[in-house]
Amino acid sequence: MLLTSIDPFVQEFERQFDRAVRQFSGLADGNLMPMDGIRRADDVVLRFDLPGIDPGSIEVTVDRGVLSVTARREEEFGEDERVFVRERAMGSFTRRVYLSEHLDADGIEAAYNNGVLAVRIPVLEQARPRKVAVQQGDALKAIKS
Structure with a gap:
């Protein structure tokens, strides 16, 4: 049996360390798509x-268990405009997520609304939580045999 404890101080340290690494490696300047992942009973x-x-520049693909999201943001400046501050990243952005074998890659759906791309991945039937019936009486003898 494997037991682990979760220390909130260690988690916060790791979160801050990851953020610092992203900043110094250039990933925090917009080259990485921030993502939230939510696990529900029937899907992720x-x-x-x-x-x-x-929205026309967004591509969602699945290949050998890897979900890839690619999007592109183009320059929005006219000929007579001169940029004096540039903080928004332009160009192509890609994020890859490795999918568990318990997810149905054929059933993936994606929708884009208000600047957020939502990707729904169904959980395969055999990986879904289920309730196991507890038998009583003589059934115990059958299980022991």
């Missing part, structure tokens, strides 16, 4: 922040 939902992205 991934939400990617993609503000200012043209």
